[in-house]
Amino acid sequence: MNRIENVSRRRFLKGVFGTGALILSVRYIPPLWAQGQSTDGQTDADRAILHPNLFVGIQQDGTVYIVAHRSEMGTVIRTSLPLVVADELDADWKRVKIDQAIGDKRYGDQNTDGSQSVRRFYNTMRECGAAARWMLIQAAAQQWNVPASECSTVLHAVVHNTTRKRAEYGELASAAARLTVPKKEQLQLKKPSEWRYIGKGVTSVDLQKLCTGQAVYGMDARVDGMVYASIEHPPVFGGKVKSLDDKEALKVAGVHQTIGIDPFKPPAAFQPLGGVAVIADNTWAAFQGRKKLKITWDNGPNQSYDSVEYKKELQETAHKPGKLIRGVGDSGKAFPTGNVFEADYYVPLLSHVPMEPMVALAGFKDGKVTAWAPTQNPQAVQAIVSSELGIPVQDVICHVTLLGGGFGRKSKPDYVAEAAVLSKKLGRPVKVVWTREDDVKFDYYNAVAAMYMKAAVDGKGKPTAWLQRSVFPPITSTFDVNAVYGDPGHLAQGWTDLPYDLPSIRIENGPAQAHVRIGWLRSVANIYHAFAIQCFTDELAHRANRDPMEYLLDLIGPPRTLDFTNVDYPNYGADYKTFPWETGRLRNVIEMVAGKSGWANKKSAKGHGFGFAAHRSFLTYVATVVEVEVTEDGEISIPRVDTALDAGIVVNPEAVRAQFEGAVVFGTSIVRTGEITAKNGVIQQSNFNDYPVARINEVPAQTNVYITESSAPPAGVGEPGVPPFVAAFCNAIFAATGKRVRDLPLSSNSLFA
């Protein structure tokens, strides 16, 4: 739980806000982080860049500081969460300054992942703002000698309702700082009708910098005396250096030396992969030196990994009985015979390829590390650097720069650990720069997955029995070498929670051994789960000669809350009472997108098709209609996408629209060309030539996003747009061509390539 405390008089704040500033912090006390000391902003490095320790600070000149403790990778989160504080504070947004937090457990969770920043911190941010406002009101009331109940706030000032006396926040800050922070019960949160910013939104605080080249990413971090490093990693996961000849590398102008990095001790987790680093004066020299290294490798046990063979293995496993994840109705009985339909779906390994490759700057000095990193998870940076270097967690200061894209990759700080390890060995700051090739070849890939689907249908084509079985190397394998089954959290991503109202449902999962690092990527397991379920459902609808949307609504059944009693269903880590799975909300977005897209009048024909899919992920309900055109030559274009969503309360609608527009582009890449393959354990792709992502001429010409007005608690928005788009796109392709997309991507599918 979070509690708010007044820390104005604590010594460490002086440097940041000055004497007399009113400062509130939210202290998060989860059991995980209850041990150890906090890094409290006392180091020189800490003071060198903006990093106040707390969420709210108000200066005597009226400047309001609000801390953004989540990472900015384009979702506008470092604007949107402080905006919630500003709303409850009644602060003038023009007088708010945002401070990016360093990694520090006192902020609670900082892992900007899982579409959960607003969901997790919405209430906390409101309370932070409301507590500050309460104290300012109290201070004014005392000053005027009137009851606080007669005072209220206007923009950035307290007023006395009867005398119209008025005091600016800055004038009250010093007096308010001497007051006790209110208890939660004393806080008066605004009514939605009183919101200034929530639901209306603002543009990113970084917008102008982003358009003028002034924004600072991890790639742009610089400190005096730093050197550059480029690392040759073992080409096969788990391999190590057998022999090294660096003579030619050392002859390259600007190259200082080479340094070996130890291979990781399994499980890999966030440890450096190992290899040989070339240290140089500049990035280019480091790259050049690296090309001259002569290394022989011991490739280790994964050198037999072949993705073609592996696909067969997964599909064979998917055809054998697996572990029961959830059973409904008669699922224990033998599967009916008769009108049975089955299909296999497949999604390969996917790479994140954010535009900014992995990069980190770290300096080791006097037993402490200061890092500047584009990281989604600065506390994970602290943890891995601490364990790699054998120093206390609080001696790792992690500054969070802007991220040039993340998509989940930058939650895994192996690249920051590399910089820290090298810096310790060199005794000076090191900037590790990955090439695009490094990024593609040494990712934590989204799992390759095989899904086997089977349904027995009645006279109207509606399933009387349903079986679905997925097989994929689990993310947990990155942290536990023995893990082969999907963990409940990732099975819950659109698999365990099949929302259909059918007499018999059997949901299974089979085992798969990982041969590369598996990690989470935007929408994660929802991508392959929704693809299989929503495309299979579309296939059944067409077989029954029924409208796919009407058919899906029939399968979903009446509005109700799904019952997961005795089912391991983590619900994205959210409380099920607060965020229940409500089929009515899914129905609503389906009906919304039907209306907005004019679905009833959309008639698919040869070369011109409309596809549809709906899916709940990250607690948000989404329905998507995709229109495709296919030329005689098989060239596919996407004139229009309509997507309707219910994400509960939306803080920043413009940012949400942008996330859903971006999600369909991300999904376009997955469907068209997203595929990582391996031969002899080596990843075969390297750059945007052989791992292409969607370009301006390949994406939907027009994406319309419709947001449901809702008073439900805020849910995720960064990821939920991807899964239904992928399925709807494939369903549209069928509508236009009569060809089913069961194997992704199109570029290696013999029906389309």
Added chain:
Amino acid sequence: MIKLKVNGIDHSFDGDPDMPLLWYVRDILGLTGTKFGCGIALCGACTVHKNGEAIRSCITVMSAAANSEIRTIEDLSANGLLALQETWMQVNVPQCGYCQSGQIMQAVSLLKNTPHPTDQQIDDAMAGNICRCGTYQRIRQAIKLAAEKTA
């Protein structure tokens, strides 16, 4: 010794003539607005202007940049935001923003040569610039709005 002008300032360089211009402007001059994305001219994040034309600085070696005038994103708004940068902000194009320097440099070049581009011309000119966040729809919109403004 290679001489060149960067953002109106004369520079000379006596390092590796095969060093790409990208690393010269970033690591040597400290102009970090120009980005590294792929290193082989596939993504456009490194786009700068050489004698007024958009080029990929990651494959333009220093010897090829000799005696030229280079302009980077930092100089674009030296005398105030360009109309294109204003429309870029107006339609709220960037998400993570990392590719946007290159997108803007490419779009400036497009509008210089084709002041009123069609959708097809926009696609043709911008297809070399990848945005992984997927801001393409807004990029197109911002370019069109800027074209209208300068009608």
